Amino acid sequence: SAVISQKPSRDICQRGTSLTIQCQVDSQVTMMFWYRQQPGQSLTLIATANQGSEATYESGFVIDKFPISRPNLTFSTLTVSNMSPEDSSIYLCSVDGPLEWETQYFGPGTRLLVL
Amino acid sequence: AQTVTQSQPEMSVQEAETVTLSCTYDTSENNYYLFWYKQPPSRQMILVIRQEAYKQQNATENRFSVNFQKAAKSFSLKISDSQLGDTAMYFCAFMRGSQGNLIFGKGTKLSVKP
Numbered sequence: 650s651a652v653i654s655q656k657p658s659r660d661i662c663q664r665g666t667s668l669t670i671q672c673q674v675d676s677q678v679t680m681m682f683w684y685r686q687q688p689g690q691s692l693t694l695i696a697t698a699n700q701g702s703e704a705t706y707e708s709g710f711v712i713d714k715f716p717i718s719r720p721n722l723t724f725s726t727l728t729v730s731n732m733s734p735e736d737s738s739i740y741l742c743s744v745d746g747p748l749e750w751e752t753q754y755f756g757p758g759t760r761l762l763v764l
Numbered sequence: 765a766q767t768v769t770q771s772q773p774e775m776s777v778q779e780a781e782t783v784t785l786s787c788t789y790d791t792s793e794n795n796y797y798l799f800w801y802k803q804p805p806s807r808q809m810i811l812v813i814r815q816e817a818y819k820q821q822n823a824t825e826n827r828f829s830v831n832f833q834k835a836a837k838s839f840s841l842k843i844s845d846s847q848l849g850d851t852a853m854y855f856c857a858f859m860r861g862s863q864g865n866l867i868f869g870k871g872t873k874l875s876v877k878p
Contacts, residue, residue, distance in 0.1 A: 692868045752797070755811075
């Protein structure tokens with residue numbers, strides 16, 4: 650599968666600030682996804698990021714709170730804006746393929762704690 | 765809307781024994797994919813096994829196999845010869861063909877005991 654890295658791996662932030670999470674893939678992929686995993690919960694899709702188009706957000710997630718960039722086929726960023734303690738979660742990026750299409754492979758995640 | 769249900773919040777198994785994790789799903793789609801992911805304490809989501817709905821043959825990957833019952837909308841994971849390293853959260857997930865996004869169950873916490 651593709652090698653997927655995320656930066657930072659973890660961070661502690663103050664409420665009201667913003668954090669940008671980077672996701673880098675070692676091969677070109679069309680579809681990238683951002684998920685949130687709240688403490689003790691399952692994963693929920695935030696948005697789908699395709700290169701060359703605006704990100705598509707799921708119900709309950711808005712661009713002002715979670716702006717996403719997808720400048721090329723190997724990179725994406727997710728910003729968590731104006732953070733509150735409720736944003737404390739693990740944020741994971743995933744990609745479709747390329748080892749097997751219509752299969753998602755995940756990055757290691759970013760553990761965020763908001764105080 | 766599609767839903768995925770994992771009815772076993774926690775399970776345990778003795779090392780070297782076999783355990784089966786349950787998953788049911790609800791969909792009106794014909795073209796879809798089902799997955800099991802493993803999340804160890806490191807929090808990395810690791811793909812365990814993938815099943816295409818149009819394939820009747822159950823997927824296998826070494827010690828991991830599934831029992832896919834399409835009519836019953838059931839997709840259980842069998843782990844044979846359980847190892848300590850299998851201790852993790854296991855998530856069942858559904859993906860509508862070409863849709864891309866995964867819908868996850870709540871997970872089953874599996875503990876393998878020596």
